[in-house]
Amino acid sequence: IATRVFNKPEESSELIAREIADMIKKRQQEDRHIVLGLATGSTPKEVYAELIKLHKEEGLSFSNVITFNLDEYYPMDPGQAQSYVRFMDEKLFDHIDIDKNNVHIPDGTIDREDVFDYCQEYEKKIREAGGIDIQLLGIGRTGHIGFNEPGSSRESHTRLVTLDKATRIDAASDFFEERFVPRNAITMGVATILDARRIILMAYGAGKASIIQRTVEGDVSESVPATFLQDHPNTTIFLDKSASSELT
Ligand code: F6R
Numbered sequence: 001i002a003t004r005v006f007n008k009p010e011e012s013s014e015l016i017a018r019e020i021a022d023m024i025k026k027r028q029q030e031d032r033h034i035v036l037g038l039a040t041g042s043t044p045k046e047v048y049a050e051l052i053k054l055h056k057e058e059g060l061s062f063s064n065v066i067t068f069n070l071d072e073y074y075p076m077d078p079g080q081a082q083s084y085v086r087f088m089d090e091k092l093f094d095h096i097d098i099d100k101n102n103v104h105i106p107d108g109t110i111d112r113e114d115v116f117d118y119c120q121e122y123e124k125k126i127r128e129a130g131g132i133d134i135q136l137l138g139i140g141r142t143g144h145i146g147f148n149e150p151g152s153s154r155e156s157h158t159r160l161v162t163l164d165k166a167t168r169i170d171a172a173s174d175f176f177e178e179r180f181v182p183r184n185a186i187t188m189g190v191a192t193i194l195d196a197r198r199i200i201l202m203a204y205g206a207g208k209a210s211i212i213q214r215t216v217e218g219d220v221s222e223s224v225p226a227t228f229l230q231d232h233p234n235t236t237i238f239l240d241k242s243a244s245s246e247l248t
Contacts, residue, residue, distance in 0.1 A: 001215075001216055001229055001230055001232075001235050001236070001237055002235070002236045002237070003216060003236070003237045003238075003239060003244065003247065004236060004237070004238050004239065005239050005240070005241060005244045006238065006239070006240055006241075007240070007241060008240060009046060009202075009204040009240050010046060012202065012204075012238040012239070012240065013044075013046035013047045013049075013050055013202075014050055015238070016047050016050075016136075016200055016202070016238060017047050017050030017051050017053075017054060018050075019134075019200070020036065020047070020051065020134060021051065021054050021058075021060050023133065023134060024060065024061075024062065024064065024065060025060070027064055028061070028064055032064065033064045033065065033066055033102075033129075033130075034064060034065055034066070034133050034134075035065075035066045035067070035068065035126070035129045035130060035131065035132050035133050035134075036065060036066070036067045036068075036132070036133065036134055036135075036136070037067075037068050037069075037070065037132040037134065037135035037136060037188070037193070037196055038067050038068070038069045038070065038088065038092075038136055039069070039070050039136045039137055039138050039146075040069065040070075040071075040084045040087045040088065040091075041138045042138075043138035043202045043203065043204060044136050044138060044202060045091055047136065047202075048091045048092040049091075051092065051096065052092065052095040052096060055095070055096045055097065056095075061097055062096045062097050062098040063097055063098070063099065065098055065102060066102040066104075066129050067098070067102065067103050067104060068104045068105075068122075068125070068126055068129075068132065068188070069084055069088060069104065069105040069106065070137070070145075070146040070147075070187060070188050070193075071084065071106060071146045071147045071185050071186060071187035071188065072084045072085070072105055072106040072107070072108045072185060072186050073108055073181075073182040073184070073185050074106075074108045074110075074115075074160060074182060074184040074185050074186050075108050075109065075182060075184075076108030076109070076182060077108065077109060078107075078108070078109070082171075082174050082175055083108065084105055084106075085105050088103070088105060104122070104125060106118075106119075106122060106158070106185075106186035106187070107186075108182075108186065110186075112160075115160050115186065116159075116160075118186075119157070119158040119159050119160070119186065120158075122158045122186075122188075123157055123158050123192065126188075126192065126195075131195055131196070131197065132195065132196035132197070133196070133197055133198060134196065134197070134198045134199075134200065135193055135196035135198065135199045135200070136200050136202070137193070137199060137200065137201040137202070138201070138202060138203070139201060139203050139208060139211060139212070139215065139226050140164075140166070140167050140170065140211075141166050141167075141170060141207065141208075141211055142164045142166050142167055142211075143211050143214065143215060143223070143224035143225055143226045143227070144164070144167065144225055144226070145190070145193055145201070145225055145226050145229070146187040146188050146189075146192075146193060147161050147163060147167070147185040147187035148161070148187060148189060148190050148193075148225040149161060149162070149163065149164045149167065149225070150164065150222065150223050150224065150225065151222055151223070152189065152190050152222060152225045153190065153222060154190050154191065154194075154222070154228050155189075155190070155191050156189030156190045156191055156192075157188070157189035157191055157192050158186065158187065158188050158189055158192055159186070159187070159189060160184055160185075160186055161184065161185055161186075161187055162183060162184055163181070163182070163183060163184065163185055168181040168183070190225055190228050194228060194229075194231070194232050197234060198234050198235075199229060199232055199234065199235040199236075200235075200236055200238060201215075201226070201229065201235065201236075201237045201238070202237075202238045202239075203237065203238075203239055203243040204239070204240045204242070204243050205240070205242050205243055206242040206243070206245065208242075208243040209242060209243055209244070209245045209246040210246055211224070211226070212237070212239060212243050212244065212246065212247065213246035213247055213248075214226075214227070215227055215229065215230075215237070216230075216237065216247060217247065217248065
């Protein structure tokens, strides 16, 4: 996998936002829409801030943009402070001219018996939109992409999953206590992610150094789902110095 190392996350975020903006504009010239796969969490926040800046300062329009978010906690009410619906509205959608009908985030309120069908429908919507052009990813300490925890197969698609203990510990501060972190999530699968034509994974900080080393240099295996990216033809991993520090 290609890796790029930056002095600061801000430099990396700026470049990623530029790449996305250029693709949006190119599609506008061709009178076509673009499909973005989006991530939440602390890592992509700066990219969204940059995109808002490009909208406000350079008039970048999102009128031709369709988005699919990777995941949502389950169960989760969209109005709850920790929901990824709230996150995306606050960090991006409320500040740009995207048509909210073009925004898709897994619904954490679906009845359990309907979740399977709902996930099939989510996959169908991605296909009908023409597939994902650019997929943004963060990475968890467990090696998860989306919420595909260790054990997720290369062939997995959108589904209900159980969060790892380490993931719930990492999310505890958002929920005040670990016991309030939902046990489940709806996530795009590994195969859903690998179908994207371009994948951008970001990781910053020393806490990500060891999992980045395993992702880039380790054997491809379900025990670190991010290693499946090694088989993707157009993935770049954007790192700061600390996150790259264990690469040989
Ligand atoms: C979020 C997601 C997760 C995060 C990962 C890293 O939509 O799919 O895989 O990207 O847990 O989270 P942060 O960026 O908070 O370190």
